[in-house]
Amino acid sequence: MSRAVLEVRDLVVEFRSRAARARGSTRAVAEVSLSVAEGTTFGLVGESGSGKSTLARAALGLIRPTGGGSTVNGTDVASARGSTLRRLRREAAMVFQNPVAALNPRRTAAASIAEPLRLQGLPRHEVERRVAVLLDQVGLTGGHGERMPHELSGGQCQRVGIGRALATRPALLVLDEPTSALDVSVQAQILNLLLDLKHEHGLTYLLISHDLDVIRHMSDTVGVMYRGRLVEQGPADSVLAAPSHPYTRNLLDAIPGQGRERLLGPGALATDPVDTVGAGTPATGCGFRPRCPVARATPAGSCSTTIPLLRPLNGHDVACHLAEEAGSATKRSSA
């Protein structure tokens, strides 16, 4: 078993906005634990607002967590200061969703990639040598390096962003929706570039995406987030072949060719309220309950009183009181 590059333990992030002050705080991440093994990709999937990016930023120390913590290569992130914090910043880097906005519009591509190298105090000739190598690694030329961001395509800007992230030779890259702002024709090129770089340099990725196709293409391990909680996680093959949480089934249902009838059982199309985006999180019990077809079909149980915790099932972990019932519905419908 490979050692963990990123460990997240019982991480909690709460926000106090002025509007929320009267009601208390908003819990964006709720007691999430995960581990990303060296040289692997952990794919974090869930709809917009499920807490994926907040979790990643808190894990890297870019947001102060309310509870729990994280380590990168064994170093506690929250308590890192001075030279330890600078080392952490070199060991873990982020690639952002909007590649154009992530670059300084007044700097050339080469200058953007060079910035983290200059901050390390490297001599100018070494910075120039490393920038040339990095441009080549991400499939760009010296000519691209002389251009400003507005003179590059979205895909080329994302290649610059990846080169900049790789500049400090990090062990861990957090990829926050790295292709969602790109044309479909360019997305596969960037994903394949990331796969090549991972294999060539032994990189470890935490990949955030709302797109299960991207997660499936890239990930060794998958975590499914819903309203701040991990509701299912484990080896990608297991989670995607035998999804056991109704929410994961719903996400898979959105992929062409995987109909809801197969996933949720006969009658699901007529009665399933799962598309009620914005349904409120209940004060008690499972947060997915207002959208859950399984709970509607099986009103008894703990769904309304107890938050389900992750437990082993079907070769991975699932947080659902009635996952066995949901699974048997799938088997019945696909028989």
Ligand code: SF4
């Ligand atoms: Fe649905 Fe209950 Fe499972 Fe929550 S615990 S997903 S409400 S069946």
